[in-house]
Amino acid sequence: MHNSKFLRGFRQTSVARMWEFMNSSEDSDSDSESDSDDHSAVMDIVLGKARLSDVDSIVSIFLNSLDFLDFEDRDWIEGVVRKRSKRVRIYVARLGNEVAGFVLLYKKRDKAYIDAFAVDPRYRGIGIGKKLLSYVEEILKQEGVEKLYLTVKNSNNNALGMYIKHGYRIVSTVLVLESLVNSINGDGLEQSKKLVKVVEARDAFKSRVKLLDTSIWTNFTWDADSAIYKAIKREQKSLVIYIGKRLAGVVALSTNKDHVVVERLAVSYYMPAESIKIVINAVKEYIEDRGLGKIIRIPVDSTKATMLQTLISLGFRIVYSEYVLCKNLADEEEE
Ligand SMILES: CC(C)(COP(=O)(O)OP(=O)(O)OC[C@H]1O[C@@H](n2cnc3c(N)ncnc32)[C@H](O)[C@@H]1OP(=O)(O)O)[C@@H](O)C(=O)NCCC(=O)NCCS
Known part of the structure; x- marks a missing residue:
């Protein structure tokens, strides 16, 4: 695949050996920048x-x-x-x-x-x-x-250090919660469960009702992801959950081996805690009926207190967190 000696050598070396290799002029191609300093790589x-x-x-x-x-x-x-x-x-x-x-x-x-x-x-x-x-x-x-966002897992200190050095600031934290599907607590929902209706939908997020989002990610990814999913002909599971005629919330699910990831969860502003419980229990039944996975994972912005409290009360546990970083590109002067 790589016809130059330079690249073949490059591929096989460790970083340390690579420097040695790159700086030894006898192995370099004649048109490579063999005279340049350490920055030649x-x-x-x-x-x-x-x-x-x-x-x-x-x-x-x-x-x-x-x-x-x-x-x-x-x-x-x-x-x-x-x-x-x-x-x-x-x-x-x-x-x-x-x-x-x-x-x-x-x-x-x-x-x-x-x-x-x-x-x-x-x-x-x-x-x-x-x-x-x-x-x-x-x-x-x-x-x-103007604003460029990214998230870093809380254990990834090297990347975090690099971003901070590069002008990014930590603006919030996302907590990633998980629960075994079959241990989600459905207590006290017997009455409302009878009224719950789950509808599979393509454009669940085009709903005109104002909904609360759970994390920074989906604001950016949802529309674009839908287009890619369509292009690769993959089904995206979007559910709209009603209690009687009232919209309780919408969820988008993806599956990865045993995990069902709630890519997006938005619930009604009206009685949010109640809505979350109903939505999560409806999702639980949906996953169980179809055998979609054993673990359910939900990333939630750390500022969403009601969402976090309610999910933890349903049996979810925090498994890791991610820092949300932002760089203001508009006022980047120094670099
Ligand atoms: C993060 C990653 C993309 C960086 O790419 P890279 O080519 O290794 O990084 P660079 O060599 O260009 O620069 C690293 C910079 O971070 C700095 N840095 C590294 N570890 C650091 C730490 N713990 N604290 C502070 N700064 C740190 C380095 O000093 C360097 O800056 P400097 O050259 O000005 O001194 C790469 O290491 C990687 O792929 N990591 C695994 C995947 C990952 O973590 N991706 C980010 C997910 S958010």
């Missing part, structure tokens, strides 16, 4: 939009970064690259023919959100991530984006 990086031929490498970097990222499968990644949507895109850093890192981002009007960002473990710590991040920030800024 960074100089050879080409930044741009992902192509279909990059998909396998992106998947493999994803698979090598699972401690820090939530996995998106190959079809999904390919769907994003094929779709060429302005709202969801992937940018890559290339070293020769090889993808060394990628950023998956969403854009919505003057805001954007980085959903996934990783560098191949062999090339971490040599400036590629910083270059790629600055590159996407510049593109988004040119497009009028």
Whole structure:
């Protein structure tokens, strides 16, 4: 695949050996920047939009970064690259023919959100991530984006350090809650359960009723994700839950092995705690009836006190948290 000696060598070395390799002029191609200083590795990086031929490498970097990222499968990644949507895109850093890192981002009007960002473990710590991040920030800024958001798992201190160094600030926290589906507490709902109606819907979120969202993610991802799901012909499970004629809430579910992830949960402003209980119990029955999974996971913004209290009272436990960071691209002067 890689015809230059330079790249073959590059691939096989560890980062430390790679420096040795890159700085030894006898192994370099004549047109490579053999005279340049230590930054030559960074100089050879080409930044741009992902192509279909990059998909396998992106998947493999994803698979090598699972401690820090939530996995998106190959079809999904390919769907994003094929779709060429302005709202969801992937940018890559290339070293020769090889993808060394990628950023998956969403854009919505003057805001954007980085959903996934990783560098191949062999090339971490040599400036590629910083270059790629600055590159996407510049593109988004040119497009009028003022605020760029992302989230970092609470255990990922290196990435957190990098973002803070890069001008990002922690603006909130998302708590990720989980429960075994069969241990969700349905006490006291006997009466209202009789009135509950669950409707599968395509556009549950086009509802005109004002709904409370649970986390930052879905604000950015929902519309764009729907388009990708359609393109890759995958079913997205969207449920609208009523108590009698009253709308209690809407949920979007995705499944990943034993986990059912509530990608979006929005409940009525009217009696929110009651609505949450009803919605979650309706989801529980829906999952059980179809054998969709054993564990239900719900990310919730830490400011949503009622939502958190109610879910914990239903038996959910916090399993980890993520910092939400934001960089104001509009007043970025120094860099
Ligand atoms: C996070 C990641 C994308 C960064 O890419 P990278 O190419 O390794 O990063 P770079 O070499 O460009 O820069 C890292 C910067 O962070 C700084 N940094 C690293 N660890 C740090 C820490 N614990 N505290 C403070 N700063 C830290 C480094 O000092 C460096 O800045 P400097 O060069 O100005 O000194 C990469 O390490 C990675 O893929 N990690 C696994 C996946 C991941 O965590 N993704 C982010 C999910 S939100």
